[in-house]
Amino acid sequence: MDTPVIHHGAMFDTNELVLNMGPQHPSTHGVLRVVLRLDGEKVVDADVVIGYLHRGIEKLSENRNWTQIILLTDRMDYVAAATNNVGYCETVEKLMSLEVPRRARYVRTILCELQRIASHCLWVGTHAMDIGAMTVFLYAFRERELILDLFEEMCGARLTYNSMRIGGLPLDIPPGWDKKVLEFCTIMATKIDEYEELLTHNRIWLERTKGIGVIDGPAAVALGLSGPPLRGSGVPRDVRKDEPYAAYDEMEFDVPIGTAGDTYDRYLVRLEEFRQSLRVIRQATEGIPEGPIVGKVPRLIKPPAGETYHAIESPKGELGYFIVSDGKSTNPYRFRVRPPSFCNLQGLRTLIKGHLVADVVALIGSLDVVLGEVDR
Amino acid sequence: MLSSYIPIAIFVAVATGFALFTLVFTSLIHPSKYNKVKLEPYECGIEPLSDARDRYSIRYYLVAMLFVIFDVETVFMFPWAVIFDKLLLFGLIEMLVFIFILVVGYYYAWQKGALEWV
Amino acid sequence: MADAPAHVPKAAAPTGPPDPPPPADVTAPAFIATLHAAVPGGVTHVSYWLGDWTLVVPAALILQVAQHLRDAADAAFDFCSDVTATDWPPRAEGRFDVVYCLYSTRHRHRVRLKVILGEQQPLASVTGVWPAAGWLEREVYDMFGVGFTGHPDRRRILMPEDWQGHPQRKDYPLEGPGELLLENPIEWLKLRQSREQADIE
């Protein structure tokens, strides 16, 4: 294999080492493959190869009826399945111009935010693990477990919830569930400080994350980053605020943004999002209105012909659904997902150029990709 | 005097013997069902395309060279340190000159960027 | 394209979304008028449905329109949310709808561009305008076989490099091509034809 020669000077020519990282690699978060061209330990260029988890969910959905698709969306971002459900149901509701009862919208808000915390828990754990701090991982998973318990009580499943129906919810919340959610908020609030204690002011952590993968706001927007990677670069863009869905228009919360646009700021943004999510959950759980949980949904779901794009803020970024209905059949004519991880991962190549091998894993972690969603 | 080294020789023999014994012993009892895929070098699930042995970055050699310089100089200090009590001021001044030369070289290497990794 | 032969669906296939024009009581946002002025003929049809604005753009002018929408002060669509396509095989004016979902982080508004494209017709890549489109266009190429010209890295993205056909097309066999198509496409074609023959008989 002929590899290009790097010129340090005539005497010191060395070859680039082509290192294949993934798909079977401990820190590529599933089945990502990154082909690195290395000069020593420095990354000269990288090629990000995806598709190892491609299951054709978009194609499958064209042959399922509108309700059956909900459980397919679970399998995309499998650490925040309920968020995917909500996004899909809202898109179909928009397509059918359905009114969703206020109680259902509140429960959706709670579930979305619980998922955000669960997803960020998994992220903070694995990200710290990538950088070598192994304890945070188990701490974060301990709290994620509490959320999974809440979900189990809510809808019987722990990972793929299938927790939404078009027009509302399949079941009302179990009695006493709201109290448990509030209890969880109290516990979680102290645990976030625990993670911060281990990482935020740790010298090694700072050295490993500060100034790594810096991207400024306009460049991040142009690259199509969304969610915490974009906000870490100082762009105050959050679909929950800009185009409110569910019951976010009635909630009070802040959108944390970073300044430097490096890995550390993305970390800080997510940690602050933990706190904001708790704030939203508290408001929504305390103010949950009485009333029906499903709106007036026709027996046969068959949206009129037309197409629409609807986006929500998933824990990873802007999760958009582009759905085309032909108005005749009971399944969508075209079902397209705009997965936030896919678009964020696109930025990886730009971010890792010039950094070291060790930073590659830190940067994959800081983008927080879920390959189930990237490949669908 | 030399007799105090005999235990070391025995130890080397015993330790090597132990290592060899375990390797031979386990080679008799472990299963060996090999196939082509199992014997391939690890490349994250992709068939390795190129030989791993290639020309590496010059940095590693630079570090090795710096190490040789420093370590040899440090070894010179061992006997000096042992009889430091007897040499005292003479020994100190002599060693300060020696260390000064070392530090000048070190400073040069620093300024030349030999200690920078990236 | 070494594709499966055009397969005519049994029921009369739909020929595209209705894309209704805006009703009288909805005023179009200002950037549409500016776009009309800046790129003459850049928009052939304006549609408004469920609160979304859709502009149908001729394939030849997509780069100019994209450039204008990104740079014009009243549009400022700096964020390319999504690039995707829809396949309408029986449609006369071209089987593909290539859809661009744009968003402005300054004005916080959205618009969709739509390009109607024939099977072999190339389309200029917008990666120069929005780098975000890079992978999204690769996916459209992978799934629909839309050839983007000027794309810096035109490879398949989700399917393997040596995959035959474009799976999201409506005439792509639902059972998948199977191993045979990958190994020996000609044999596969023969097998498929003989099976269709058997169906007719």
Added chain:
Amino acid sequence: MIDTLVIPLLKIVIVLNATLVSVTYMVLLERKVIAWAQSRLGPMRVGPYGILQPVADAVKLMIKEDITPVRADRWVFTIAPIISMVPALIVYAVIPFGPEVKLFGRQVTLYITDINVGLLYIVSVASVGVYGIILAGYASNSKYPLLASLRASAQLISYEVAVTLTLVSVIMMAGSLSMVSIVRAQQSSHMWYAFVQPLAFLIFFIGGLAETNRAPFDLPEAEQELTGGFHTEYSGMRFALFFLAEYANMIVVSSVATTLFLGGWLRPFPNVAFLSFLDFIPSWTWFLVKSFVFLYIFIWVRATLPRYRYDQLMRLGWKVLIPLAIANLVVTGIIKVMLL
């Protein structure tokens, strides 16, 4: 004959066995301590509270299939783990676990041998172990192990310089290279060297972490970046030898640190008659307790800290530790001249 061959041989066998057992239990301890730090239980299945886990691990490693990759250099691939392990073990030859004791009517020294260049011996033997790692990476003929072994060699030699320089300060204090004399010198000077040479102690500890490839300096085997590092291609008993070497090295570093800086087998305040009731505890117990504290800190650090990046690690070694060690050396010399 008995004194030169049989007794050393007996002692060697005892030390070897003790090392092997403590290495296996070290692994269990590490898993348990880290588990407690992470609010979980650790191994609990094999034996009560998992205390038989090391036995199960050893048996598993022995009956595990041993794979040599096709492109590897067969002989070097087999020799590398031996080169890595033997030096880690033979260092114990000069480590004093205690002074002379009377056993079965015989004066027996609680060390295998006491050579007058003991410290030099440790430094030189310990650096041989690096060859095992380099050869392992090279012989595997696979990219990850190769990268890891290059990293490992550069890292180990960088920290070697700083560690050796701190040893020179200790030798200046003790005036001897023999491990036993260094302990006795600490007794006669009424002071553990950790208090006289705190900076050297700190540099030695950090260097020790780096030289044993422990977190936060565990880059040669950073599983998140280089999958398993230099032993990626190893399995079965050859992997077990590397594993053994790593933990034996940890114990070596703890023992050397105890001997040089914490007064070896001496009890706390060895010259204070008031505390002489502590003498009923055998001297080697003090040695083991002190070494254990080090081992515990090794594990504790691993559970707490993230990993350094490679360039940061090299910077710390070359630009911080080496200047500090040189300064410490010069200051020690000047103060000594002024005091005498």
